[in-house]
Amino acid sequence: MSTANLAQKASRGILLTMGGLWGRAGLQMISTIVLARLLTPADFGLIAMVGAVMGIAELVRDFGMTGAIIQAQNLSERVWRSLLWLSAAIGMVLSGIVALCAPLIAALYNEPRLVQITLLMAPGVFLSGLVMPLQARATKELRFGTLASLDVSTMAFGVVVGIVTAFLGWGFWALVAMAGAQFLVRLVVLWAIVRPRFGPPRIVKETWPLLGTGGSIFGAELLGYAEKNLDNVIIGATLGPTALGQYSRAYALFLLPLQQMNGPLGRVALPVLSTLREEGERYRRYIRSAALVIGYLTLPTYAIAAGVAQPLVLLLLGPGWSTAATIFTLLAIAGFAQAIGRLRTWIYISLGHSHRQFVYDLVARPLIIAGYVFGIWWGGLNGLVITYGVMSLLLLVPGFAF
DSSP states (O other): OOHHHHHHHHHHHHHHHHHHHHHHHHHHHHHHHHHHHHSOHHHHHHHHHHHHHHHHHHHHHHTTHHHHHHHOSOOOHHHHHHHHHHHHHHHHHHHHHHHHTHHHHHHHHTOTTHHHHHHHHTHHHHHHHHHHHHHHHHHHTTOHHHHHHHHHHHHHHHHHHHHHHHHTTOTTHHHHHHHHHHHHHHHHHHHHHHOOOOOSSOOOTTHHHHHHHHHHHHHHHHHHHHHHHHHHHHHHHHHOHHHHHHHHHHHHHHHHHHHHHHHHHHHHHHHHHHHHTTOHHHHHHHHHHHHHHHHHHHHHHHHHHHHTHHHHHHHHHOTTOHHHHHHHHHHHHHHHHHHHHHHHHHHHHHTTOHHHHHHHHHHHHHHHHHHHHHHHHHHHHHHHHHHHHHHHHHTHHHHHHO
16 A cells, blocks of 8 residues: 555544544533433442453453454455354353353442343343454454444434433433443444354364464453453442442543544554554654654643543532542543553554563553552552552553563
8 A cells, every 4th residue: 555545544544533532522421411410429330340340351252353353464254254253152152151250240349239230231242242353344444434433323322322211210220221222233333334244153273373463462451451440349349339430430531532532543553553564664653643643632631631620520520529520630640641551552563562562561560450459558549549640650661662
């Protein structure tokens, strides 16, 4: 692909993806504002408790195959069909395992209501197993406009379902209904767009090298997930669902700028950088451009957000969420580190250095998790957030150096 053609596709992809994610963020903001007034912090905390554990099943189900599919230079139809069957089978098995673990999840938090919530959310792992290869193929084919439209439409449908059911008095079940509606719409639309042909149920030998690459990506993602979600488990187990609800809403607001800035760049960057990995100078030029954009956008955004956190959270979530405002202010420390750190992940995957990424994360992620334990012992909820931000910043330098 020529330089001009690739640059045009990349620029157009960023604009389309950014438009889709901005639309998605607007809808997410609406749902946050409305649902924060219809539900309680404990309702959000209960779903966050299950979500932290469900996410592990999601990672195991994916097994790094999304990244492996995107960075693969050639992907034959036989391998593609094998990946479809493999992803569906893994999703079905893990969905059953999650359902069987429902009593254990409830016991972990000492919260009996989590049994029913887990049982109802478990089929989502199977649905995700059907969605993943379809979305990865659309990304590999640079169908950014289609994916951007899909992001907005699924979020819109889910928000409508969530708000309506919350008005009807469903409580925390409204959040379950919102997530389920989004999964179903995404599956139906992607199926109609990609039109997958499963063929006979068989796994060809050419699939296994992809799984090897995916395994290293999975290892790094699992460690990253543990870093980003064990805070929920620690807070929920020690401080209860109300404190976790405050934290989860603050964290959701904190993620919005990252999703709007890193999301469009990331969806375009991986397939583009994977294409350029044999062309050193062009590759470095794209990396430098991405680093400048992230730096110039992220730092002032989080500085301003931290300064107006109290009135902003009061406006968005209403009274009763003052703890979330304080947490949101402190999370700004980690905002810049997370944005720049994502660039490191793109480099690892696009260069085919996923094994090296796993080795680094094997050291770095447990340090941050240990920081959670120290932080909550030292200063409670605020101590955990401060420790997380400071350690994320300090680990940027060795991460890029390695």
